[in-house]
Amino acid sequence: MIIILIFPLFLAGGISFTDYNLGNKSLEWIGLENYEKMFSRKTYVKMIWATATYVIVVVPISVVLGLCAAMLLNSLRFGADIYKTIFFLPVMATLLAMAIAWEFTLHPTLGIVNSFLANGCGGAREFIFGFHWLPWVDSQQSWYHVACANNMDFPYWLKQKNTAIWTICFIGIWQAFGFNMVLYLAGLTGIPRELYQAAEMDGAKSTWEQFKLVTWPMLGPTTLFVVTITTIRTFQVFDTIEILTKGGPSKTTYVMMYAIFEKAIQQNLTSIGAAITVVFIGFILILTFFQRYIIEKRVHY
Amino acid sequence: MQAKQYIGESWKHGILIIGAILVLLPFYMMVSMSLKSQQEIQSISGGLIGAQEVQTFPVCVKTGYSEETCTTKPYIYNYWFAFEKAPIPRYLMNGVIVTLSIFIIQVLVALPCAYALAKLRFYGREFVFSMVLFCLLIPVHGIALPLYVMLAQAGLVDTYSALILPWTISVFGIFLMRQFFMTVPDELIDAARMDGMGEYSIVWKVMLPTAIPALLAFAIFSVVAHWNDYFWPRMVITGNRDLFTPPLGIREFRGGIDSDEFGPMMASIVTVTVPLIVAFIIAQKRFIEGITLTGMK
Amino acid sequence: MGTISLKNISKSFGSTEVLKDLSVDIKDGEFLTLVGPSGCGKSTLLRIIAGLEQQTSGDVLIDNKNVNKIRASERDLAMVFQSYALYPHLSVRRNLETPLRLRDYNSFERLPLIGNLSPNKKQKTESINQLVSKTSETLKISELLDRKPGQLSGGQRQRVALGRAMVREPVAFLMDEPLSNLDAALRVHMRSELSELHSSLKTTFVYVTHDQAEALTMSSRMAVMIDGNLLQLDTPQEVYDNPSSLSVAQFVGSPKINIFKGSSDSSGTVNLLNLNLKRKSSETNLELNIGIRPEHLEISNQSDEDTFSAKVSYRENLGSDIFFHVNTEDGMNRIIVRGIPQLTHEISNGSTVNIKRAPNKALLFNQEGKRVQFNNA
Numbered sequence: 001m002i003i004i005l006i007f008p009l010f011l012a013g014g015i016s017f018t019d020y021n022l023g024n025k026s027l028e029w030i031g032l033e034n035y036e037k038m039f040s041r042k043t044y045v046k047m048i049w050a051t052a053t054y055v056i057v058v059v060p061i062s063v064v065l066g067l068c069a070a071m072l073l074n075s076l077r078f079g080a081d082i083y084k085t086i087f088f089l090p091v092m093a094t095l096l097a098m099a100i101a102w103e104f105t106l107h108p109t110l111g112i113v114n115s116f117l118a119n120g121c122g123g124a125r126e127f128i129f130g131f132h133w134l135p136w137v138d139s140q141q142s143w144y145h146v147a148c149a150n151n152m153d154f155p156y157w158l159k160q161k162n163t164a165i166w167t168i169c170f171i172g173i174w175q176a177f178g179f180n181m182v183l184y185l186a187g188l189t190g191i192p193r194e195l196y197q198a199a200e201m202d203g204a205k206s207t208w209e210q211f212k213l214v215t216w217p218m219l220g221p222t223t224l225f226v227v228t229i230t231t232i233r234t235f236q237v238f239d240t241i242e243i244l245t246k247g248g249p250s251k252t253t254y255v256m257m258y259a260i261f262e263k264a265i266q267q268n269l270t271s272i273g274a275a276i277t278v279v280f281i282g283f284i285l286i287l288t289f290f291q292r293y294i295i296e297k298r299v300h301y
Numbered sequence: 302m303q304a305k306q307y308i309g310e311s312w313k314h315g316i317l318i319i320g321a322i323l324v325l326l327p328f329y330m331m332v333s334m335s336l337k338s339q340q341e342i343q344s345i346s347g348g349l350i351g352a353q354e355v356q357t358f359p360v361c362v363k364t365g366y367s368e369e370t371c372t373t374k375p376y377i378y379n380y381w382f383a384f385e386k387a388p389i390p391r392y393l394m395n396g397v398i399v400t401l402s403i404f405i406i407q408v409l410v411a412l413p414c415a416y417a418l419a420k421l422r423f424y425g426r427e428f429v430f431s432m433v434l435f436c437l438l439i440p441v442h443g444i445a446l447p448l449y450v451m452l453a454q455a456g457l458v459d460t461y462s463a464l465i466l467p468w469t470i471s472v473f474g475i476f477l478m479r480q481f482f483m484t485v486p487d488e489l490i491d492a493a494r495m496d497g498m499g500e501y502s503i504v505w506k507v508m509l510p511t512a513i514p515a516l517l518a519f520a521i522f523s524v525v526a527h528w529n530d531y532f533w534p535r536m537v538i539t540g541n542r543d544l545f546t547p548p549l550g551i552r553e554f555r556g557g558i559d560s561d562e563f564g565p566m567m568a569s570i571v572t573v574t575v576p577l578i579v580a581f582i583i584a585q586k587r588f589i590e591g592i593t594l595t596g597m598k
Numbered sequence: 599m600g601t602i603s604l605k606n607i608s609k610s611f612g613s614t615e616v617l618k619d620l621s622v623d624i625k626d627g628e629f630l631t632l633v634g635p636s637g638c639g640k641s642t643l644l645r646i647i648a649g650l651e652q653q654t655s656g657d658v659l660i661d662n663k664n665v666n667k668i669r670a671s672e673r674d675l676a677m678v679f680q681s682y683a684l685y686p687h688l689s690v691r692r693n694l695e696t697p698l699r700l701r702d703y704n705s706f707e708r709l710p711l712i713g714n715l716s717p718n719k720k721q722k723t724e725s726i727n728q729l730v731s732k733t734s735e736t737l738k739i740s741e742l743l744d745r746k747p748g749q750l751s752g753g754q755r756q757r758v759a760l761g762r763a764m765v766r767e768p769v770a771f772l773m774d775e776p777l778s779n780l781d782a783a784l785r786v787h788m789r790s791e792l793s794e795l796h797s798s799l800k801t802t803f804v805y806v807t808h809d810q811a812e813a814l815t816m817s818s819r820m821a822v823m824i825d826g827n828l829l830q831l832d833t834p835q836e837v838y839d840n841p842s843s844l845s846v847a848q849f850v851g852s853p854k855i856n857i858f859k860g861s862s863d864s865s866g867t868v869n870l871l872n873l874n875l876k877r878k879s880s881e882t883n884l885e886l887n888i889g890i891r892p893e894h895l896e897i898s899n900q901s902d903e904d905t906f907s908a909k910v911s912y913r914e915n916l917g918s919d920i921f922f923h924v925n926t927e928d929g930m931n932r933i934i935v936r937g938i939p940q941l942t943h944e945i946s947n948g949s950t951v952n953i954k955r956a957p958n959k960a961l962l963f964n965q966e967g968k969r970v971q972f973n974n975a
Contacts, residue, residue: 011447069320072313079314085585086321089328092581092588094529096548097574100555101327104334104563110342112330174324182589197650198683200670202762203700213696217687236442239531243552257442257532264446265536277446281439288438 046251058172066180087178099240106157121148187222335567338375379564392550406469415478436472463537481515521591547573600770600802607656629803631817639826676763677772684747691743770802844967856933860888878973889961895935898954905952
């Protein structure tokens with residue numbers, strides 16, 4: 001029964017050492033060649049780089065945002081349910097559809113983001129989003145001001161090398177944080193109120209002290225779980241990449257799942273795809289065990 | 302004291318409202334574009350629903366429809382044309398078939414397994430359970446490629462089976478139901494045995510009814526995951542439009558419709574996204590509970 | 599010093615009023631128990647003293663200083679919670695240290711690593727360590743210091759919770775049903791320990807319980823609260839012997855006091871059942887509730903004008919005492935009588951017995967439950 005899951009693991013391992021392509025009658029044992037290719041060719045280095053960037057950006061931000069949102073909602077006197085519903089919508093919605101919706105929202109000519117920015121040239125929006133309020137930003141040199149000056153040359157968010165991966169990350173965070181928020185909300189309701197009162201009696205005056213003494217440690221198991229599941233999910237990012245960037249521009253968003261798909265299915269290079277699969281699974285397993293091992297010790301009581 | 306609390310409260314609402322706007326932005330864009338005419342979309346005017354002026358749509362006429370049919374309000378045109386251009390009901394139907402079959406088979410497999418793991422003593426039970434725990438860590442998407450190779454060898458690519466088979470054994474479902482069954486008292490099962498039930502009828506007549514809340518949670522989890530899944534259908538359905546699931550349908554639209562016909566495209570996207578969202582808004586408590594329950598083990 | 603004064607405290611949650619204009623003066627060093635059935639507002643009152651809850655009106659004074667506007671963390675009180683509320687992720691030692699660290703270290707010294715650079719930290723740490731080890735010795739929990747709360751038994755957690763309150767020598771201890779999560783035997787044992795602790799610390803204790811036995815055994819004074827009202831505040835003996843109202847009389851004492859319907863005639867002579875109490879009520883011609891505690895009734899061999907007969911329905915043998923649940927002949931009253939085992943062991947269920955009352959022990963209450971005095975004539 002479990003063969004459906006375990007066997008493919010070995011199959012992938014096996015194929016990765018051959019030059020097998022789907023439809024071939026014969027196959028040849030080529031040893032580590034696929035892996036050598038993977039670690040020497042620029043494409044694959046970029047692939048690892050893109051995946052790592054995505055995971056490292058999306059996981060912490062979506063976890064922290066989820067926690068902040070949960071704590072804000074928890075302290076609210078009214079209206080919490082409405083925000084909860086709204087923030088959870090991206091989790092329920094078909095990601096692919098939402099990716100397209102984002103594509104148009106961020107569209108250079110049709111999107112409301114860029115039109116919003118363009119209409120704000122010289123106004124308060126330029127001040128806020130151009131970071132003119134930061135002391136070290138020269139208001140004549142800020143990205144916003146320059147874009148305004150150059151005939152509304154705002155970023156083509158998804159088509160530009162320097163913004164594409166961050167835009168994809170943003171959509172990833174947008175999609176993931178509601179889920180984390182809901183898990184944290186459940187975790188927060190599990191903290192006994194008496195513990196906060198005890199902290200208050202013990203002299204924990206500020207919200208921050210109470211957070212440090214009670215909330216954060218009590219949310220330990222939730223955090224462990226949230227981080228693990230978000231990591232696994234972000235590793236599997238595919239929908240947004242396939243529909244929005246196809247790994248480009250110049251492979252800055254070439255994440256592993258997309259690489260597997262492109263190599264194995266579109267280009268029919270099954271054995272390379274298998275090698276990527278093996279590395280991919282390896283990454284996930286190592287990370288999961290690492291998290292379990294490191295955090296489990298500190299989390300349980 | 303009171304004033305201070307008000308300030309604190311409104312400050313929080315301020316932050317949350319900004320967050321909510323960011324979250325809702327693409328939804329707004331999607332709905333708005335599905336209602337407006339092409340000109341309004343391109344000039345970014347007309348607010349949420351546009352002016353809704355009756356007009357004749359050139360692409361429609363070019364496709365071969367009479368001028369009369371093509372003269373209508375933009376929102377009617379967008380949705381009508383979306384349904385004309387692509388078999389959306391078919392896509393939705395496929396979505397229903399696939400998600401329901403996956404869920405039903407998952408339950409048929411998971412319940413007896415979970416029951417055995419939780420309540421029966423047999424040789425190697427601990428080993429099997431530790432295998433389940435291990436498999437829990439393997440993301441199915443990760444092993445998609447070898448699964449695909451296996452299915453290809455079996456000649457199943459481009460069939461319903463390809464869409465359904467890999468998901469039938471949900472390790473997660475087994476694990477979840479096992480955890481739930483652990484909380485069911487042994488006395489209940491012993492009582493059933495005393496009443497003369499066999500192990501299979503215990504599973505279906507005793508355990509199934511007690512497991513309804515957990516099953517519901519799992520159902521929500523499973524249906525949401527598979528309705529929205531894009532990666533796997535994209536791998537195994539290569540050309541046959543009759544087998545397209547809703548996300549594949551969306552993709553087809555994006556590539557298929559003339560690039561300057563955004564209205565109908567967005568209309569189709571809204572149509573595909575709406576069923577789950579409406580279900581969610583109606584039963585949001587259940588949904589959130591379900592996701593939380595499955596999330597927290 | 600540790601005096602606490604509550605002046606005209608009221609508290610409502612929405613439209614329900616849980617505390618109604620309560621005033622209590624708690625003396626320095628006394629063991630004051632707030633006792634009452636659940637839902638009477640006693641925990642709310644304790645939380646108002648602690649500052650965890652804000653009163654709707656009225657003043658709280660600690661050491662004659664109005665603390666209405668002062669937060670719980672700055673009132674210098676310590677509290678023991680019903681669920682103990684220990685930090686589950688911290689060792690016992692850290693649990694004990696926490697209140698000291700939060701008060702003694704400034705925010706810089708609490709930073710990890712860099713905080714150690716502060717010149718005073720070492721000294722402060724030492725004094726903290728000393729206080730922790732002193733407290734843990736007093737409570738006999740020294741060998742538990744490196745465990746986590748999850749690894750302790752209920753009684754041990756209870757001690758740690760006490761220890762956390764004790765380490766920093768607060769103005770007063772507030773205890774919210776601290777024994778209710780323990781098993782029966784341990785609870786009785788902890789009563790004596792708490793009493794001893796109180797007499798050795800000589801600090802003010804404010805103790806909330808729904809168990810009248812705890813109130814009677816431990817407190818120097820007890821405040822009986824019912825439905826948000828303070829009904830009586832006095833020493834346990836006085837409350838027991840001389841309850842101010844029917845509700846207090848019924849709440850305090852186990853088994854419950856027996857209540858008879860009776861009346862006083864025009865001369866004030868009190869009658870119940872067929873008995874004449876031979877004492878005169880201060881008020882004449884009144885329908886009365888007459889309370890007699892089980893230990894003031896006894897089973898007698900002969901029947902005379904001071905006895906009435908009743909049928910035993912249930913014999914409750916506690917070993918040291920036997921309580922007889924009996925029905926009076928008119929079927930109107932079901933009462934409890936204490937019997938001495940040696941004298942009553944052959945009486946069984948269903949037999950009819952004569953019941954005699956001890957003289958001068960009856961308590962009179964009018965129809966509203968107010969106490970009515972006897973004429974001392």
